[in-house]
Amino acid sequence: MSKVCEVCGKHPVAGRSISHSHRVSNRMFRPNIQKVTIRDAKGHVRRANVCTSCMKAGKVERA
Template sequence: MPKQCEICGKMRQVGNNVSHSNIKTKRVFKPNLQKVRVQLDSGEVKCMNVCTTCIRSGKVAKPAARQIEE
């Protein structure tokens, strides 16, 4: 399974490290993924890997706090 946001599909991006002498080597930018409990439209609660951009923008609906059963 790739390191990918399950909401927006954000994946790793490739770029360059640039040294002081302007030598370029390949590097990878990874998305900031968090494992979050998400409440789906059907009411089901599921754990998903979601990027922090989706969490901050409100694309993810978090469920109410868990009930403690005694």
């Protein structure tokens, strides 16, 4: 499944985890992507990969 939101374009970002003893390891910040049924701008019903923050903000019209 795609890791990119089709509404806002949010995608995974690399970063670093730093422990209490300041040991550093690489990590990924991944968006919470869900496959939902939406109604697009043309009025067609289709499935799309959308992040949960877009769903909560009401940026997509659920079908």
